[in-house]
Amino acid sequence: MDTDLALIARIKRRxxxxxxxxxxxxxxxxxxxACAILDEEMAAQEVTQDTFIKLWEHPESYRxxxxxxxxxxxxxxxxxxxxxxxxERVRSGRTLSIDAMEFPEIxxxxxxxxxxxxxxxxxxxxxxxxxxxxxxxxxxxxxxxxEIADALKLPLGTVKTRLRLGMEKLRQAIGD
Amino acid sequence: xxxxLSYDEVRDLLPAYxxxxxxxxERAVVQSYxxxxxxxxxxxxxxxxxxxxxxxxxxQRTPPASLKANLIAxxxxxxxxxRRASWxxxxxxxxxxxxxxxxxxxxxxxxxxxxxxxxxxxxxAEVAQLQKALSAQDRLLRLLTSSSEEFTLxxxxxxxxxxxxxxxxxxxxxAAMEASQLxxxxxxxxxxxxxxxxxxxxxxGAVFRPDENGNxxxxxxxxxxxxxxxxxxxxxxxAGGSSTPTGPNVLRGVRS
Numbered sequence: 001m002d003t004d005l006a007l008i009a010r011i012k013r014r015x016x017x018x019x020x021x022x023x024x025x026x027x028x029x030x031x032x033x034a035c036a037i038l039d040e041e042m043a044a045q046e047v048t049q050d051t052f053i054k055l056w057e058h059p060e061s062y063r064x065x066x067x068x069x070x071x072x073x074x075x076x077x078x079x080x081x082x083x084x085x086x087x088e089r090v091r092s093g094r095t096l097s098i099d100a101m102e103f104p105e106i107x108x109x110x111x112x113x114x115x116x117x118x119x120x121x122x123x124x125x126x127x128x129x130x131x132x133x134x135x136x137x138x139x140x141x142x143x144x145x146x147e148i149a150d151a152l153k154l155p156l157g158t159v160k161t162r163l164r165l166g167m168e169k170l171r172q173a174i175g176d
Numbered sequence: 177x178x179x180x181l182s183y184d185e186v187r188d189l190l191p192a193y194x195x196x197x198x199x200x201x202e203r204a205v206v207q208s209y210x211x212x213x214x215x216x217x218x219x220x221x222x223x224x225x226x227x228x229x230x231x232x233x234x235x236q237r238t239p240p241a242s243l244k245a246n247l248i249a250x251x252x253x254x255x256x257x258x259r260r261a262s263w264x265x266x267x268x269x270x271x272x273x274x275x276x277x278x279x280x281x282x283x284x285x286x287x288x289x290x291x292x293x294x295x296x297x298x299x300x301a302e303v304a305q306l307q308k309a310l311s312a313q314d315r316l317l318r319l320l321t322s323s324s325e326e327f328t329l330x331x332x333x334x335x336x337x338x339x340x341x342x343x344x345x346x347x348x349x350x351a352a353m354e355a356s357q358l359x360x361x362x363x364x365x366x367x368x369x370x371x372x373x374x375x376x377x378x379x380x381g382a383v384f385r386p387d388e389n390g391n392x393x394x395x396x397x398x399x400x401x402x403x404x405x406x407x408x409x410x411x412x413x414x415a416g417g418s419s420t421p422t423g424p425n426v427l428r429g430v431r432s
Contacts, residue, residue: 016251023244029232031243036234048239049247056251071224074231082196124233138197139230145197160192167191167226174225 004069011059019056026070027052030077037081037140047084051077082142123173131166134159181205183213190216194223316395319343319352329408329429335359338390340410340427344402351381351396358386358426361412367426368417371398372407381408383417406431 002010002021010018030051034044054076055062062072124132137143137151145163149156181189181202186209192198193206210217323343331338340355353369361367369381381396398405410427 016248019251020244020248023247027239027244028236031239032234032237033231035237044237045239045243048243049250052247053250057254071228071231074228078231079196124230135195135230138192138195139227143197144199145192146199148197160188163195163197164188164191167195167223170226170229171223174229 003066005066008055008059008062008069011056016056019052022055023052026073029070029074033074033077034081037078037142038085043084043088044081047077047081050080054080078139085142123170127166127169131162131169134162135166135170138163181209183209187216187219190220191223194220194227312395315350316352316393319345319350319395320354320393323352325403327408327429327431329355329410329427331357332425332428334412334424335426338427340429342396342402342408342429346403347401349398349401351398351402353382353384353392353394353396355386355392355394355410355427356390358390358392360388360390361385364415365412365423366415366417367392367410368413368421369394369396370407370409370411370421371396371402371405372409373400373404374406378420380417380419383413 002018004022004025007018007022011022027048031044031048034047034051035041038044038047051073055073062069064072124135127135133152134145134148137148138145143151145159146156148154148163149159152159186206189198189202189206193203198206210220320343323345325344325346327342327344329340329342335358337357338355338359339357340353342351342353344351355367358367366383366385368383370378371381372378377400379398379400381398382394384392384394386392396402408427408429409421409425411421411425412423413421414423
């Protein structure tokens, strides 16, 4: 089985079957993340397709080793999903309101994904609600900390502190 | 205008930076610090694991089978060599389009025919000019070698060494003039020959320039036969010649 890097090399040679193989490996994760951010299947499909097409059109933009490809691809997917979300907000004229936001369901402990991320779910669930909320708003809803402050009607400094403390706990939980 | 951020304040913003949660101004400030402090870059990188955890720590969903089919179909549409089309490639695409090619061929045919017609007219004019020049040369040569009459012009005070001979046949309106030891002239001036008959009528017979040795040969024409001319003169005139003499006389001859 080809490594991710080998598949990217084949993509550079315009081998569409290599793209299909990478999709088989990571398509579900990309789609799941897009669904979590967008909460809308059609939009999530569009973002998933755009993510892989970006890789197809610019394979040279991945400049790391084999182990980081999944994280990189998911980062691309998240950016595209957040962009989509922001465009929709502008188009619909929706104001930032915490009541209108759907919080994604964080990984179910019974779901069979990497144990490490299951641990993270427990850590995320175990965070104080105020820290968990700001991280979820920032990561899954693409809000800046000043937008989070507006949405939660909190002082900006408070949001910054909660984000920092929450992320620090997640980082320690991952073992980095 | 925000107050500048200290190193410690920037360090506190790194988790939010990693999450992409900074406002534009703060993000720019943090990026400037990251450029200068490698240890801050390392610290940002350490949030990578947490971010990846957030990315995969969501309920897993199975995308519809059509998504993969659509993706591959879209990729195959662009499965040409990755090289971005250069301006030359794009130009070729336009040039190779059938309608454009037909237009270009038709246009080129019209252009070639037009150029051919223009060239033909130009060549005809050139041939006529050459024939005229050849005819003049032929006439000049004939006059120089077979004229029965000749008339000598002498240099004036301006060019006392100069001398010229006008050769012609009686009854003819053409003559050949040979001159020597003429002073050189600037580009803005020429020599012009004048002919005057017994009634005092004056005509311009030739405009010429001497060679680097001061020699000149010119074909002279007059509306009346040369043997009716009683005075010949050569003056210095502006380039192109004059309708009447305006400059000093260089050569002069009077038939007795």
